[in-house]
Amino acid sequence: MAQARPDFAPRRYGVVSACDGGLLEVSGLALPIGAQCRIAHGRGSLSAEAIGFRNGHTLMMLLGDPVLLRPGARVRPEGRPGMVPVGPDFLGRAVDGEGRPIDGGRPIATALDWPAGGVRAGALDRARVRVPFDVGVRALNALTTFGVGQRIGIMAGSGVGKSVLLDMIAHGADADVVIVGLIGERAREVSDFVERHMQGAKRSRSAIIAVPADHAPNLRIRGAMLATSLAEHFREQGARVLLIMDSLTRVAHAAREIGLLLGEPGAARGYPPSALATVTKLVERAGNSAASGGSITGVYTVLADGDNQDDPVVDTARAILDGHIVLSRDLAQRGQYPAIDIAASLSRVMNDIVTPDHAECARRFRAAVATYEANRDLVLMGAYRAGTDAQLDRAIAMHDRLTAFLGQRQAEVIPLAPSAAQLAELMRDEG
Secondary structure, eight states: OOOOOOSSSSOEEEEEEEEEETTEEESSSSOOOOEEEEEEEEEEEEEEEEEEEEEEEEEEEESSTTTTTTTTOOEEEEEEETEEEEGGGGGTOEEOSOOOOOOOOOOOOOOOOTTTOOOOOGGGGOOOOOOOOOSSSSHHHHHHHEEOEEEEEEEEEESHHHHHHHHHHHHOOOOOOEEEEEEOOOHHHHHHHHHHSSGGGGGGEEEEEEEEETHHHHHHHHHHHHHHHHHHHHTTTOOOOEEEEOOOOHHHHHHHHHHHHOOOOOOOBOOOOHHHHHHHHHHHOOOOOTTTOOOOEEEEEEEGEEEEEEEOOHHHHHSSSSEEEBBBBHHHHHOOSBBOOTTTTTTHHHHHHHOOHHHHHHHHHHHHHHHHHTTTTHHHHHHHOTOOHHHHHHHHHHHHHHHHHOOTTTTTTOOOOHHHHHHHHHHHHHH
């Protein structure tokens, strides 16, 4: 067995010269942005990442707690800058933003790595979305049909059911590999998600990357990049990948923290340009690959702060994604789950991947729901006289059946074909 050659090269190191609000200045060590380092302190060590440089000093951010950090601490580079570990060893595992297990299992040993920022492909190297993607949720399958390789957002305020809908999609989706990035969420949600989805046959095709809200902002971004890089690796193998990111807003918040630390101006309601650019770059990495035949179907949650659909992150996501699902707090308060606002939701590829009859039934369903909602107050007050508007009369007569069609139990899975058949039957009765 061949022995590894000893490394006699001098080991480089720098020293911590300043620490200000989570931003470290390191002197004597020139490193590229994205490089990781180990900082010695006492009997232990801390991890940090290079995020910039200024006046001959490298600017770094800790990946952990700065307690006990002292001036003059030695900083040594480690690993390959800009690369993250990938490979089949991640399937069936739950890891943190650095690829270390959080499920109590053995360390992940893989010799494969992938650029953290992705491999840039030409616009024409992305194949078109041509095939429907089954997510197991009747309202989505029938009325906002997803396509293989589509990027779609789930947009709502807090506590309206984004995580529950994601749970239903992860449970019912027809995919070879499911990569879930839980970025900036509550630790309790992470443990619940791992317990539900890391069991049985689903475990062997799933990987979870979890970075809770109390972790450093650069670690949250690394978690999102690791999840996307894993998805790109499996797409390169020709697999049909479902990438779930919860949430894109927390990634933007992390990028905002880093941008403000580096002195960028807060342009759009406190978000520096780099924060919104981070969201765009992350989303653009999903899609179909013409070369390998694989695909990444991306589902991203977007938190609308204060239910504001004009929030900069919501607006940026809506512009770059191939569709959006809007969850309504009013519908949730009425007891409709999932609380999908069909009139406000849209899949931009639906008409290209479903039959004309399916598209027409969906259009008529939307029209009936929108007509009823626009006149709901008049109907409930008794101010509307039957026979005044034929379309509203039909919408009132069908309201209970339309609402029942949109509802679904969390553990229930309704495939694409039955969803379309039930929609056609419902609208045929209406006609």
